[in-house]
Structure formats: C-alpha cells, structure tokens
Amino acid sequence: MDQNRLSSIALHFIPGIGSRTLRQLVSYCGSAQDVFRASRLTLLQIPGVGPVTADAIRQGRPWKQAEEELTRARKAGVSLVLYTDPQYPSRLRAIEDAPSLLYLQGNINLEHKKIVAIVGTRRSTEYGKSCLESLLEGLAAHDALVLSGLAYGIDIQAHRLALKHGLPTVGVLGSGIDVIYPAAHRDTAQKMLQYGGLLTENPFGTKPDAHNFPARNRIIAGLCDALVVVEAADKGGALITADLANGYFKDVFAFPGSIRQQYSNGCNQLIKAHKAHLLTSVKDLEYIMNWETPQPVVTPEAAPTYSDYEPEEQMVLRTLWESAAPLMLDALSGRSGLPPGQLASILLTLELKGAVTPMPGSAYRMNLSTHGKTTAVA
Incomplete structure (x- = not known):
C-alpha cells in the first residue's frame, strides 16, 4: 500500500485538522508522511498550527482508521480522490477552501464541459416545478451535468428531471456517502449512480448533522459553471450557496417570482441586489454563459x-x-x-x-x- 497516500487519508482522522490546515501542513513538511515525522517544534512553526493541533499530530496515529476507510471504499465501489491527485476536479481545485479529500461513487465526470448547479427551497411550489421543468428541458440540448444536494423540494426534482431528460446528475451530500439523506430519496440516488452519482467530503458513517450542510454548499458552488436558484425564501441554504458562488466568481441566476409569494422573496432579492442574473428561460443562461444555441x-x-x-x-x-x-x-x-x-x-x-x-x-x-x-x- 502507498504509505504516503495512507498518511494523507490518516491526517483526515486527526481532530481539529480541516482542509486548509491539512494542505498547509503538507506544503510545509513536503509530504503527508513527513507531517507525522515532524517534531513538535517544527509543527508549531507552521502558520495556523497551535499546540493542540501539534500534539494531536504527534500523539495520534490513525493508521487503522485510514486502512479501514480504504478497505470500505474499495468494497463499496467508492473512489477516494485527494487534492493532490490528477483526477481531482479542476473547478473545485480553484477555490481556496476546497476539500482535501472527496468520496465519489457512480459514473461521474467532474470535468464535464458544462456543469449547472440547481438549488432552491425544500417547499417548492407548482410555479417552481414549472420553471425547473422548462430549464431542464432546455439544458438537455447542451448535455449539461446537473448538480444539486439531493434534499427535499427543488434539489430532488432537479435530479429526477435530469434523469428524465437523459442528463448526468450528481448529488453532493452533507453526510457520509453511505448515509443517504433523506432516506426517501434512496431510490433516486441509486438511479443516479448509473448516469452521474454521489459526492461528499465526509467519511463513511457521517450523519447529516446541520453543520455539514454549509460546508456541502461550498462544494456545489465550487464545482459549477453556473448556479441557478429556482425558489428561495429570505433565508436558507439556497441563498448561502448563491453567496458562495458569487464569492467564487461563478455566474448566478434566479427565476423571478411574485412579490406576494414567500418562496420568491429570496430570488427577487438576489436579482434586485445584482447578485443574480434574471432568468426566464434557458436562453438567458445561454446568452450570459456564451453557450451557443444548439443548431444543425x-x-x-x-x-x-x-x-x-x-x-x-x-x-x-x-x-x-x-x-x-x-x-x-x-x-x-x-x-x-x-x-x-x-x-x-x-x-x-x-x-x-x-x-x-x-x-x-x-x-x-x-x-x-x-x-x-x-x-x-x-
């Protein structure tokens, strides 16, 4: 077994080490193996590494956890992709808080020519569903990869409509790749593995705790070329994802809605604040993204x-x-x-x-x- 790769996986099981700190450690020490070999004094000289983290590295030897994770991934048909691997998605690598490790399952091409992320409320209306249907029908001509979060409402409808129109679709999870949440979407997730798949940065068995979802949203925002908000209230995950996408200099789009509808407030505010392009049909997205209209x-x-x-x-x-x-x-x-x-x-x-x-x-x-x-x- 590649000892440096095993060391890279092992670093993820040391408490208090996030993606940025991990990359910082490897950058200063030269390799994941050398991080474990470094003295406490050397570790303390690395920016962002304090006594607690240094002691955790020196005292922790999570080799068994790393080996078990690799074995589990192999049995489940899950790929573990490190930030340093050539196959790590280039769009995601470009953001400063990119995950240092990804779990991928299915038939996923994250270098797809066109990737559109779709987010929105968990309480979608008939208007939102109609907008989504029209959008996915238009995206089918572009063979775009559809990205979302497998949640209730707009997310799961985006995945299902992508499958309906023959588009690859990837669900980004706020849990372990073996923990489908909500469980009611397990059948759809299984279908997605045939043409698309599932992605997460969380280890096997991670529960869908609330703090995982803002982190999940940055992956959605980082992986896409364009982010579309279909319906959103004044606050919520969809608006957080839109803010992240703007911070990553991605193009954000929003369907406008009635000023009297709660789940149009977020979209209308994004457009009003010039944080999203007004979207009425796929033609607006084609124009802004400079995607030529499919033609003979x-x-x-x-x-x-x-x-x-x-x-x-x-x-x-x-x-x-x-x-x-x-x-x-x-x-x-x-x-x-x-x-x-x-x-x-x-x-x-x-x-x-x-x-x-x-x-x-x-x-x-x-x-x-x-x-x-x-x-x-x-």
Whole structure:
C-alpha cells in the first residue's frame, strides 16, 4: 500500500485538522508522511498550527482508521480522490477552501464541459416545478451535468428531471456517502449512480448533522459553471450557496417570482441586489454563459464552397467552419491571418449577408444553416 497516500487519508482522522490546515501542513513538511515525522517544534512553526493541533499530530496515529476507510471504499465501489491527485476536479481545485479529500461513487465526470448547479427551497411550489421543468428541458440540448444536494423540494426534482431528460446528475451530500439523506430519496440516488452519482467530503458513517450542510454548499458552488436558484425564501441554504458562488466568481441566476409569494422573496432579492442574473428561460443562461444555441451542423459531405463570397470572406468563413465553435475576435484574427481592423469590417459584411452571427464577448459563429445540407444534432 502507498504509505504516503495512507498518511494523507490518516491526517483526515486527526481532530481539529480541516482542509486548509491539512494542505498547509503538507506544503510545509513536503509530504503527508513527513507531517507525522515532524517534531513538535517544527509543527508549531507552521502558520495556523497551535499546540493542540501539534500534539494531536504527534500523539495520534490513525493508521487503522485510514486502512479501514480504504478497505470500505474499495468494497463499496467508492473512489477516494485527494487534492493532490490528477483526477481531482479542476473547478473545485480553484477555490481556496476546497476539500482535501472527496468520496465519489457512480459514473461521474467532474470535468464535464458544462456543469449547472440547481438549488432552491425544500417547499417548492407548482410555479417552481414549472420553471425547473422548462430549464431542464432546455439544458438537455447542451448535455449539461446537473448538480444539486439531493434534499427535499427543488434539489430532488432537479435530479429526477435530469434523469428524465437523459442528463448526468450528481448529488453532493452533507453526510457520509453511505448515509443517504433523506432516506426517501434512496431510490433516486441509486438511479443516479448509473448516469452521474454521489459526492461528499465526509467519511463513511457521517450523519447529516446541520453543520455539514454549509460546508456541502461550498462544494456545489465550487464545482459549477453556473448556479441557478429556482425558489428561495429570505433565508436558507439556497441563498448561502448563491453567496458562495458569487464569492467564487461563478455566474448566478434566479427565476423571478411574485412579490406576494414567500418562496420568491429570496430570488427577487438576489436579482434586485445584482447578485443574480434574471432568468426566464434557458436562453438567458445561454446568452450570459456564451453557450451557443444548439443548431444543425454541416455534414462533411456538405462542406460549404463559399463561391458566392470574396476571397477574404471565404477565409473567415472557412476558419469559423473548421473551428465548429464560436471564436473571439482575437482568436479569429490569429487563425485567419487577417488584421483585427480588416477582420471587423469583413465580419460586419458577413453579418449583413446573414453568414455569421455575433455572440456575447466579441465572439462570432457561422450560420451553418445557410451553407449546404445540414443534419440536426443536439
């Protein structure tokens, strides 16, 4: 068994050591093994490490717990992913309070191209359910991964609608990965393992205590590209998650609601305070996130000839067609070899001809439906 890996797991079972302190210890000492080898004096010189923590490291030898955890994970088909592992999700690694250890179960790809987190009240209304249904139907065309917390209300509906529309979905737990909470959602959690899965930072057997859920919310906020609040009251976990996402510089969206409905107050306040983009349909999310609307694409047999265009226009169109995705002005200039000033003039002409479409952020895409045969894809 890899002794350094075992040491890394063992550090998680020493009381008083959180993710930040753990990373600090490993960074100063060089490895998890060296943390246990360090003298008390050395440990006390590390910022954030006081006498209690130093003594706990020196006196604690939780090797047996670490070995049992690894054995249990292997039997349950659970992957233990350390912060230092190459497969640790890059989006989560970017936040300063990222978990130092993740438990993953299922068929999970946390490097999915598009990840949307959905949160909201546990007491969802028919209006909220309708908004959610419309959103998930739109996200299906993008093959987005749907992230939520498996809780009552909006969370579980998001997971179920994702499964309904064939989208991968991941539940982030505030408990051990073997403790499904609430238990009523166990069947849905089991289905999610086939196309998505479950994730937590908590050891096996951890109960869903209240203090675990704010920590769980930071994982949801850290893993997503966009966070959507469907319904929320004045206070609660959904608003905490939205604040965290804003702090991580993620795009936050909220469905507006009636000023007379309690569970629209939180969403309306987020929009009013400019802490969330107004969301009325998936098109708003596509626009803000610069996600192109799914459209027909040209088959190889029907590659456009551009014979009706000037040579420079043909060069721009060919560059966009080969990219198969919107290009920013600078990137388009670099790939086509045309100076930005001349390129801007050509793009305006092509836009007037209906050959290209401008996108948010000074990006452009080719209107494929105007060039030859097409085949519809999601």
